[in-house]
Amino acid sequence: MIPLILTLFIMTTEPATKTFTLEPLPYGYRELEPEISEETLRYHHDKHTAAYVNKLNELIAGTPYADMTLEEIIEKSDGAVFNNAAQAWNHNFYFATLSPKPKTAPEGELLDAVVARYGSLDNLKARMNSAATSLFGSGWVWLAADKDGNLEIMSGSNADNPLRHGLCPLLGIDVWEHAYYIDYRNARADAVQALWERIDWSKAEERYRNR
Numbered sequence: 406m407i408p409l410i411l412t413l414f415i416m417t418t419e420p421a422t423k424t425f426t427l428e429p430l431p432y433g434y435r436e437l438e439p440e441i442s443e444e445t446l447r448y449h450h451d452k453h454t455a456a457y458v459n460k461l462n463e464l465i466a467g468t469p470y471a472d473m474t475l476e477e478i479i480e481k482s483d484g485a486v487f488n489n490a491a492q493a494w495n496h497n498f499y500f501a502t503l504s505p506k507p508k509t510a511p512e513g514e515l516l517d518a519v520v521a522r523y524g525s526l527d528n529l530k531a532r533m534n535s536a537a538t539s540l541f542g543s544g545w546v547w548l549a550a551d552k553d554g555n556l557e558i559m560s561g562s563n564a565d566n567p568l569r570h571g572l573c574p575l576l577g578i579d580v581w582e583h584a585y586y587i588d589y590r591n592a593r594a595d596a597v598q599a600l601w602e603r604i605d606w607s608k609a610e611e612r613y614r615n616r
């Protein structure tokens with residue numbers, strides 16, 4: 406009888422565990438072609454991103470991280486937990502930034518901030534392209550804003566992102582080879598240049614408004 410009571414006690418006092426789920430793509434697998442192929446999306450979203458989410462769930466089970474939001478985990482963790490949490494967040498953000506029918510240039514206060522900081526949208530793109538091609542190894546290039554609305558281009562290795570540095574991410578370019586190798590092989594510069602055709606500036610405008 407005692408073991409049964411003990412078992413019930415353990416079951417009822419186990420900490421609540423949260424399971425993060427893979428966000429579905431907000432468009433069809435072929436809707437970003439020709440810039441991003443169906444095969445790339447199936448690997449990038451269904452395999453790589455899913456693996457980050459699954460690994461995160463495995464790592465945080467039964468730990469204090471299980472009761473945190475993804476953003477809180479990114480802020481407070483290190484090592485494998487941080488890497489998988491940030492990569493889960495980064496990819497959800499990245500896929501949500503792309504669109505079959507993107508707004509190809511910012512307007513309003515975000516355009517004003519771009520012009521104030523970089524002179525023109527073309528100059529901003531050139532600076533981000535340069536950051537993407539010169540980043541050694543795997544990582545991300547971000548356009549981010551501080552609380553006052555000042556823009557900053559940030560390069561980060563592996564899973565690093567603006568949230569970790571107290572900045573608001575507006576756009577993220579994934580320069581891990583898994584993002585482009587199927588379609589562009591080793592030509593990272595071509596992949597980044599093509600990505601601008603799919604980046605939806607209305608998403609960046611909304612994030613800038615809500616920073």
Ligand SMILES: [Fe+2]
Nearest residue numbers: 579581583584
């Ligand atoms: Fe990726």
